[in-house]
Amino acid sequence: xxxxxxxxxxxxxxxxxxxxxxxxxxxxxxxxxxxxxxxxxxxxxxxxxxxxxxxxxxxxxxxxxxxxxxxxxxxxxxxxxxxxxxxxxxxxxxxxxxxxxxxxxxxxxxxxxxxxxxxxxxxxxxxxxxxxxxxxxxxxxxxxxxxxxxxxxxxxxxxxxxxxxxxxxxxxxxxxxxxxxxxxxxxxxxxxxxxxxxxxxxx
Amino acid sequence: xxxxxxxxxxxxxxxxxxxxxxxxxxxxxxxxxxxxxxxxxxxxxxxxxxxxxxxxxxxxxxxxxxxxxxxxxxxxxxxxxxxxxxxxxxxxxxxxxxxxxxxxxxxxxxxxxxxxxxxxxxxxxxxxxxxxxxxxxxxxxxxxxxxxxxxxxxxxxxxxxxxxxxxxxxxxxxxxxxxxxxxxxxxxxxxxxxxxxxxxxxx
Amino acid sequence: xxxxxxxxxxxxxxxxxxxxxxxxxxxxxxxxxxxxxxxxxxxxxxxxxxxxxxxxxxxxxxxxxxxxxxxxxxxxxxxxxxxxxxxxxxxxxxxxxxxxxxxxxxxxxxxxxxxxxxxxxxxxxxxxxxxxxxxxxxxxxxxxxxxxxxxxxxxxxxxxxxxxxxxxxxxxxxxxxxxxxxxxxxxxxxxxxxxxxxxxxxx
Amino acid sequence: xxxxxxxxxxxxxxxxxxxxxxxxxxxxxxxxxxxxxxxxxxxxxxxxxxxxxxxxxxxxxxxxxxxxxxxxxxxxxxxxxxxxxxxxxxxxxxxxxxxxxxxxxxxxxxxxxxxxxxxxxxxxxxxxxxxxxxxxxxxxxxxxxxxxxxxxxxxxxxxxxxxxxxxxxxxxxxxxxxxxxxxxxxxxxxxxxxxxxxxxxxx
DNA sequence: TATGAATGAGAATTCATTCAT
DNA sequence: GATGAATGAATTCTCATTCAT
Numbered sequence: 001x002x003x004x005x006x007x008x009x010x011x012x013x014x015x016x017x018x019x020x021x022x023x024x025x026x027x028x029x030x031x032x033x034x035x036x037x038x039x040x041x042x043x044x045x046x047x048x049x050x051x052x053x054x055x056x057x058x059x060x061x062x063x064x065x066x067x068x069x070x071x072x073x074x075x076x077x078x079x080x081x082x083x084x085x086x087x088x089x090x091x092x093x094x095x096x097x098x099x100x101x102x103x104x105x106x107x108x109x110x111x112x113x114x115x116x117x118x119x120x121x122x123x124x125x126x127x128x129x130x131x132x133x134x135x136x137x138x139x140x141x142x143x144x145x146x147x148x149x150x151x152x153x154x155x156x157x158x159x160x161x162x163x164x165x166x167x168x169x170x171x172x173x174x175x176x177x178x179x180x181x182x183x184x185x186x187x188x189x190x191x192x193x194x195x196x197x198x199x200x201x202x203x
Numbered sequence: 204x205x206x207x208x209x210x211x212x213x214x215x216x217x218x219x220x221x222x223x224x225x226x227x228x229x230x231x232x233x234x235x236x237x238x239x240x241x242x243x244x245x246x247x248x249x250x251x252x253x254x255x256x257x258x259x260x261x262x263x264x265x266x267x268x269x270x271x272x273x274x275x276x277x278x279x280x281x282x283x284x285x286x287x288x289x290x291x292x293x294x295x296x297x298x299x300x301x302x303x304x305x306x307x308x309x310x311x312x313x314x315x316x317x318x319x320x321x322x323x324x325x326x327x328x329x330x331x332x333x334x335x336x337x338x339x340x341x342x343x344x345x346x347x348x349x350x351x352x353x354x355x356x357x358x359x360x361x362x363x364x365x366x367x368x369x370x371x372x373x374x375x376x377x378x379x380x381x382x383x384x385x386x387x388x389x390x391x392x393x394x395x396x397x398x399x400x401x402x403x404x405x406x
Numbered sequence: 407x408x409x410x411x412x413x414x415x416x417x418x419x420x421x422x423x424x425x426x427x428x429x430x431x432x433x434x435x436x437x438x439x440x441x442x443x444x445x446x447x448x449x450x451x452x453x454x455x456x457x458x459x460x461x462x463x464x465x466x467x468x469x470x471x472x473x474x475x476x477x478x479x480x481x482x483x484x485x486x487x488x489x490x491x492x493x494x495x496x497x498x499x500x501x502x503x504x505x506x507x508x509x510x511x512x513x514x515x516x517x518x519x520x521x522x523x524x525x526x527x528x529x530x531x532x533x534x535x536x537x538x539x540x541x542x543x544x545x546x547x548x549x550x551x552x553x554x555x556x557x558x559x560x561x562x563x564x565x566x567x568x569x570x571x572x573x574x575x576x577x578x579x580x581x582x583x584x585x586x587x588x589x590x591x592x593x594x595x596x597x598x599x600x601x602x603x604x605x606x607x608x609x
Numbered sequence: 610x611x612x613x614x615x616x617x618x619x620x621x622x623x624x625x626x627x628x629x630x631x632x633x634x635x636x637x638x639x640x641x642x643x644x645x646x647x648x649x650x651x652x653x654x655x656x657x658x659x660x661x662x663x664x665x666x667x668x669x670x671x672x673x674x675x676x677x678x679x680x681x682x683x684x685x686x687x688x689x690x691x692x693x694x695x696x697x698x699x700x701x702x703x704x705x706x707x708x709x710x711x712x713x714x715x716x717x718x719x720x721x722x723x724x725x726x727x728x729x730x731x732x733x734x735x736x737x738x739x740x741x742x743x744x745x746x747x748x749x750x751x752x753x754x755x756x757x758x759x760x761x762x763x764x765x766x767x768x769x770x771x772x773x774x775x776x777x778x779x780x781x782x783x784x785x786x787x788x789x790x791x792x793x794x795x796x797x798x799x800x801x802x803x804x805x806x807x808x809x810x811x812x
Numbered sequence: 813t814a815t816g817a818a819t820g821a822g823a824a825t826t827c828a829t830t831c832a833t
Numbered sequence: 834g835a836t837g838a839a840t841g842a843a844t845t846c847t848c849a850t851t852c853a854t
Contacts (some may be wrong), residue, residue: 006834020312024227028828040830045834049828100310107366108307109223149360149394153368156359157352163310164355165844191352195402209817231845241819246846248817426718430633434849444815445850451813455849505715513772514713515629555766555800558773562765563758567718570761597758601808603815615838637824648838652825654838818852826844832847 006103007045009035012048015056019098022105023053023113054115060099061121064092072128078136083193085129086154090189093162100162103155127153133200142200150196157192161185210248212238215384217249218259222301225308226256226316257318262303275331281339285403286396288332289357293392296365301383303365306358329354336403345403353399360395364388413451414439421462425504428511429459429519460521466505466605467527470498478534484542488606492560493501496595498549499568506568509561532557539606548606556602563598567591619645623655624665629708631714632662632722639643663724669708670730673701681737687745691809692802695763699798702771709771712764735760742809750811756766759805766801770794 013035017026032039046052075081093100103122106114114122115168125152129151136142162185210353216238220229249255274291278284282339283361296303308327309317317325332354339345412454419441424430428454448455452458477494481487509528512520520528535557542548568591622644625636637658641648654777655661680697684690713733715723725733738760745751770793 022225022227022308022312024225027826029826030273038834039828040837041835043829061365077220091256103314104307104311105225106313107363108304109225109368110304110368121315147396149364152363153356153360153395153398156361156363157356158359160355160359160362161352165313188349188352189348195356199398199401230843232843242845243819243847244817247819252845428631428633428714428717430631433847435847444813445849446816447814449850492762507719510713510717511631514710514717514770515631516772516774518712552800555797558769559762559766559801559804562767562769563762564765565769566716566761567758569719571719593672594755594758598762599753601762601804604808605804636822638822648824649840651827652840653840658824815854816852817854819848819850821838821848821850823847824845827840827842829840829842831837833838 001188005165006037010042010045010052011056011059014052015060018053018056019101023049031191054117056117057115059122060096060102061118064089064096064099064122065124067092068125069128072132078132078139078141079201081135081196082197083130085132086158086191086193086196089125089154090158090161090185090192093158094185097165098164100152100159104159104163129134129154136200140202143202145200150200153196154192155172158189161188209240209244210351213245213255214259214262216275217255218263218301218305219232221259222304226252233236239286239394260305260318260321261324263299264306264321267292267299267302268324268327270295271328272293272331275335281335281342281344282400284335284338284402288335289361289396290398291390292328292357293361293364293388293395296361297325300365300368307362308364332357335353339403343405348403353403356399357395361392365393407455412443412447416443416448416458417462420458421466421504421508424459424462425507429455441556460523461522463508463524464527466502466508469525470495470502470505471497471527471530474531475534476539477595482544484538484547486564487538487541487609488603489533491538492564492602493595493597496533496564496567496591496598498569499564500591503568503571510565510569535560542606543569551606551607556606559602560598564595567594615646615650618666619646619651619654619661620668623661623706624669624711627662627665628710630633663726666711666724666727667730669705670727673698673705673708674730674733676701677734678737681741686739687748687750688806688810690741690744691806692731694799695740695767695802695805698734699770699794699801700764702767703794705772706771709768713768713772717721718772734808738763745809749811752811754809759809763801767798770797 010031014026014031017031017034020026026049028039028042032042040054046055065117068085068088071084072081075084106118111119126147130147133142133145133150137144211274213234217229219236220234223229229252231245232242235245245255247257248366271288271291273286274287278287309321314322329350333350334354335349336345336350416437419435422430423440424425426432432455434445434448438448452461474494475491478487481490481516485583514523517525532553536553539551539553539556541549543550618638623635623640626640626643635658637648637651641651651661655664677694677697682691684693691811710779713726720728739756741753742754742756742759746753747801
């Protein structure tokens with residue numbers, strides 16, 4: 001039962017609070033209380049709020065970009081690559097709803113405050129998609145397409161799907177609404193995948 | 204040139220600030236200064252920050268839901284309905300980037316803080332889509348599908364596309380990046396439209 | 407059904423609020439709302455908060471001093487004088503609980519803010535008591551005594567009795583407490599009267 | 610000379626200001642300045658204004674109820690008990706004029722805002738008197754009487770006597786007024802004591 | 813007289829950060 | 834490393850008062 005290091009404990013709590021309340025909505029006192037450490041300890045370990053935010057986002061974004069990279073690179077076929085790209089990204093989102101929430105907020109502010117180290121991770125994912133689409137086009141499998149649109153289609157849909165799970169669960173219990181509550185990420189990412197690939201295939 | 208009423212002027216400024224900085228990041232003093240009214244006037248007209256937020260969002264969301272509703276109801280054919288649904292929504296987003304930013308933030312917090320009056324407007328749009336998809340299915344034009352997925356695909360993609368315009372414009376000026384800067388909403392919404400409709404058509 | 411003049415309506419409401427919440431605790435917005443007049447009207451009729459307070463207290467204190475004066479002067483016998491002094495004052499207090507509350511607050515602040523016109527009315531009552539005691543002493547009916555002590559004994563007891571009626575009514579419903587809830591001013595003033603007179607009589 | 614703890618220093622200053630200006634008339638900025646601490650420190654130690662008030666009143670009322678209790682319980686004879694009850698209460702009032710002022714204001718608002726912990730202390734005093742009077746009645750020393758009336762007679766008179774000291778000292782220097790300025794609490798409480806006891810004795 | 817709107821000067825409270833131990 | 838206490842700079846909100854009509 002290795003004791004989680006204070007520094008890490010702070011990072012975890014902070015990530016969760018930043019996801020729930022955003023940067024401005026996250027209060028250092030609350031953070032200290034939530035993770036059971038003294039407020040001054042936060043400053044001892046993470047310098048200040050901005051640095052803490054940067055540390056949290058880097059720790060959050062890097063493994064996701066890693067996972068997508070690894071999955072995509074393990075496939076040869078561009079269609080397969082695209083499939084695992086979406087599936088892996090969707091899975092990572094669903095497994096870590098903090099990521100969705102934080103990314104959406106950052107997008108909403110135009111990324112103006114996104115720390116550089118976190119931004120780099122997102123660009124790794126975008127360039128990976130870029131390469132997959134280029135490969136598919138070179139192999140005459142995919143139509144030529146704007147990778148940015150596809151990137152946002154993936155991120156936007158997956159993100160919104162994950163981030164909206166709590167909202168959807170709070171809808172009133174009418175027949176009409178109940179069918180809207182499907183929150184199975186597997187089938188959702190499958191449909192997204194199929195939809196996008198269908199629209200990209202050459203014939 | 205009729206003088207814009209103070210109450211409206213406040214609402215306009217507030218909407219813009221909420222979009223840029225979020226609820227917590229928006230400072231009442233700044234708002235007062237930006238729209239050139241006394242701080243107390245804001246409270247006179249809009250009670251408090253939370254009410255101001257509610258008023259701003261309601262005024263922002265309602266005309267968009269109205270526009271989509273009107274456009275969709277002016278068409279008979281489900282494919283056409285879906286096309287104008289997406290096009291109108293995308294146009295409204297592009298014309299009013301505040302909407303995208305605010306909606307994304309709200310989604311990021313799981314809609315937990317979204318004022319009821321604003322939420323209703325979003326549900327109007329969702330139910331509209333629901334009806335279109337049902338109609339298409341009844342006419343054997345569309346496959347059966349989960350309207351929520353489609354809804355989020357539309358909103359997520361469009362939203363992210365619009366909200367990320369400033370981000371993309373700030374990317375470094377390399378060849379690789381330049382191609383990412385396409386921010387023409389018309390063609391983007393066309394591609395989204397085609398992609399989605401292609402995936403829904405029965406044969 | 408003569409319409410109550412706005413100025414008077416304001417004065418009545420103001421008196422009640424000053425009694426309940428004190429000078430600092432009374433808010434002009436609330437006053438305007440409570441008496442159904444526009445806030446600016448208050449200023450039109452009563453200049454400012456301090457003046458309004460002065461007007462309210464003068465209107466409140468004068469008839470009470472008048473009533474006590476009239477009652478005392480209608481009697482010849484010092485014992486009778488003292489009896490009606492206390493009874494009339496107690497009755498006036500009970501009939502107008504605002505008076506008790508306001509007077510107590512003023513005493514609490516050492517009368518520092520009591521408007522001159524109101525203070526004069528209190529002094530009329532004190533000097534009246536002074537004369538009664540002197541008369542009684544001259545007639546060898548009363549012991550020599552400090553009129554101030556007697557004055558405060560009367561005011562303090564009556565005041566506190568009236569002002570504490572709501573407090574006592576809020577005590578929990580136990581046997582022990584129920585006997586404390588006697589709030590009949592007649593018998594209370596009788597007892598006060600007897601107590602004081604008994605202590606003053608020469609033999 | 611041990612350094613007085615900040616928390617206590619704040620409490621002392623606050624008590625004095627609440628006594629002088631009432632709850633609404635006391636300004637947190639002034640308090641901070643008066644006791645030479647940072648404004649935020651007040652909130653650190655006492656949460657908010659309402660809690661500070663509660664803390665101040667509890668600290669103020671408790672020792673007085675303690676002193677009266679101890680004095681009364683050290684006597685056997687009901688007459689003696691009543692004497693020391695009044696004398697001790699009067700002494701405590703005179704020694705701590707803040708108490709009088711605050712109690713009067715609270716009575717003036719009908720005790721509506723009196724914090725529960727402070728109210729309990731006042732009830733201790735009342736119940737103590739209750740027991741003394743019952744004992745006296747059982748021993749055929751006292752007439753049957755309403756303890757509440759006696760309680761208010763004591764509190765009202767003593768309170769008003771103490772609270773009005775500054776007022777009386779500000780009266781104009783005429784012969785007639787000078788005799789009103791007796792503010793010796795010892796003799797005043799003696800007279801109150803005698804007056805009340807005289808009225809209670811059976812024969 | 814009456815009133816909706818406006819406002820300057822507060823006043824309570826919060827919050828990121830630092831300091832002494 | 835950890836912590837209770839302290840603090841300056843905000844930040845939200847209030848309130849008496851005035852103004853234009």
